[in-house]
Amino acid sequence: MNRKRFVAACLALVSLTALAQAPDNAPVFSGPPLKLGVIGPFTGPSADFGVPMLNGVRMAVDEINAVGGYLGRRIDLVVQDDKADPPTGLAGAKALAQEKVFATIGFCNTGVAMAALDVFQQNQMPLIVPCAAGSPVTTKFPPADSYVFRTSARDxxxxxxxxxxxxxxxxxxxxxxxxxxxxxxxxxxxxxxxxxxxxxxxxxxxxxxxxxxxxxxxxxxxxxxxxxxxxxxxxxxxxxxxxxxxxxxxxxxxxxxxxxxxxxxxxxxxxxxxxxxxxxxTFIAEPSNERRAAFLAGYARKYKVRRIPVPMAAAQAYDAAYILLYSMFNIRNGDLSGPRLKAALENMQRTYYGVVATYERPFSPQEKDAIVPTMMxxxxxxxxxxxxxxxxxxxxxxxxxxxx
Incomplete structure (x- = not known):
């Protein structure tokens, strides 16, 4: 991809109207799809915020694919339901590693996340946590070495x-x-x-x-x-x-x-x-500005609901997917190995104007939490x-x- 096409693709991703593209304008993909893991409680006692989390990721990825995916490759979701159960979450994390996903977005429950974090760290597989808020989630490993990032406000x-x-x-x-x-x-x-x-x-x-x-x-x-x-x-x-x-x-x-x-x-x-x-x-479901109004309208239209059960879960997961993509565009040669992607997340070059916040260098080698008190x-x-x-x-x- 030349520089002109790269910039055009990045700018196109800012729009929340990509899903409105006519079918005959659908992109033609080249190369095998990229596998992105998603893990959370999609059934069971925590599904009230697990499902909006999944929907937020899916909505963002559908928009990204509608404008060409990553360097012409479609992104496919590999979904694991952890049922808010730590052993199930650990098994799901191992299954994602076996699927060789390039990164994962997930976890709503702190206990489930803590049971599975070693899998991501040992496999050098970046994990972005959009919901689980327990402070230990992003402090288990030394910051400079950690593959665990987060877009929710820690407790x-x-x-x-x-x-x-x-x-x-x-x-x-x-x-x-x-x-x-x-x-x-x-x-x-x-x-x-x-x-x-x-x-x-x-x-x-x-x-x-x-x-x-x-x-x-x-x-x-x-x-x-x-x-x-x-x-x-x-x-x-x-x-x-x-x-x-x-x-x-x-x-x-x-x-x-x-x-x-x-x-x-x-x-x-x-x-x-x-x-x-x-x-x-971090996010209240009121159309207080154009970005949030577009997100709420797009979510309601896509999932045929009048009210998001837990709006923060959906918005934080949606932003997590775009932060991941913007970081991926730092890697021009398509090398999405864990260390390369970790470094890209820690040094995101292009500002993402998100739904929850404006993300300008949300992470660094010493900082794995994107949300700060001024955003709350x-x-x-x-x-x-x-x-x-x-x-x-x-x-x-x-x-x-x-x-x-």
């Missing part, structure tokens, strides 16, 4: 962001409710660290197993300890159990947490008890949907944020 960032908001509101007597999974416990540690930085400590802590449906006694103990806010760290129906138990006690204390408080398990499961809950968000906003449950907690965030969201 260390989310926790600190939310704690800063709590302090600003005067809610400093924090009760932490965390499940016993790796996600819940790493999140709990991140909240305590964020509090400690402000010379605070939780007034009460509760750990509970997945499947817990009644936390009334624990909430009663938190109330007696003087808590004036509840910080939850769990990814499933247990968030709703906290809200419903709080409602049963008629204890009108704020409920805050990471991004799982924007999931259907919480909003639909808790009903009116979910109203007012606050959470960290506080979301709030209102009338069964997620909106901006602060009007100024809605105004700021008109402009897609850059990494600073």
């Amino acid at each position: 260390g960032i989310q926790s600190d962001f939310v704690v800063a908001d709590l302090v600003k509101r005067g809610w400093t007597k924090v009760a932490i409710f965390a499940d016993t999974t790796p996600y819940g416990q790493s999140g709990r540690a991140d909240v305590k660290k964020a509090l400690a930085l402000r010379k605070l400590e939780p007034v009460y802590e509760a750990n509970f197993a997945l499947g817990t449906t009644d936390l009334t006694s624990e909430l009663r103990a938190a109330r007696e300890a003087g808590a004036n806010v509840i910080f939850t760290y769990t990814v499933g129906k247990e968030n709703a159990a906290v809200a419903l138990s709080r409602q049963a006690l008629k204890w009108n204390v704020p409920l805050v947490g990471g991004w799982p408080l924007s999931f259907p398990f919480f909003i639909d499961g808790a009903g009116r008890a979910a109203e007012g809950a606050l959470m960290a968000q 906003v506080m979301g709030q449950v209102k009338d069964g949907a997620i909106t901006f907690a602060y009007p100024e965030d809605a105004r700021r969201n008109l402009f897609v944020q850059r990494k600073k």
Whole structure:
């Protein structure tokens, strides 16, 4: 591909309207397809954000293929369903390595990701994580050596962001409710660290197993300890159990947490008890600018839905696919070996104007997380949907944020 065609292809990829091409303009591919792995919980208890993640990747790859793929080669997805189960995720990662995918986008659950990361590292197979937020995911390996990248906000960032908001509101007597999974416990540690930085400590802590449906006694103990806010760290129906138990006690204390408080398990499961809950968000499904409006309209049209169950999962996965492609275009000779692709991801030459953020050098040899606090906003449950907690965030969201 000569330089003129290369630049034209890159610029074409910025458009979100590629799928509108007429069939007779479909590209002609040369060479065998490239295999891109996708792994996540597409069935089972975490499918509410696993399916949007898969749809976000598929939507981006379809657009990329519509304008010629990578150097004239189509990109095919090799999909593995990890069912939110660590052993299944490990088996799926090994299957992707056997398929010789050139890279993988995936994982929604921290525990599943942690069980499988060694497979990607040992096979020098780049992995971009668009959902799993546990801080250990991108710290397991030394940064300069790591093949694990991420386009979701790690819990260390989310926790600190939310704690800063709590302090600003005067809610400093924090009760932490965390499940016993790796996600819940790493999140709990991140909240305590964020509090400690402000010379605070939780007034009460509760750990509970997945499947817990009644936390009334624990909430009663938190109330007696003087808590004036509840910080939850769990990814499933247990968030709703906290809200419903709080409602049963008629204890009108704020409920805050990471991004799982924007999931259907919480909003639909808790009903009116979910109203007012606050959470960290990178993307709120409102057409606040042209990029986001086009993404939301394209997703709704492609998948025939009026509402994305977990918009952040779809948007972060969509951006992950484009970041990968933009990095691939750094490699002019088509050598997508693991070390070459890792180096390209760490030194992306062309800015990608994404849906969640504007990505200008999102990664480096020392930095494997693309999201920083300046890209985040506080979301709030209102009338069964997620909106901006602060009007100024809605105004700021008109402009897609850059990494600073």
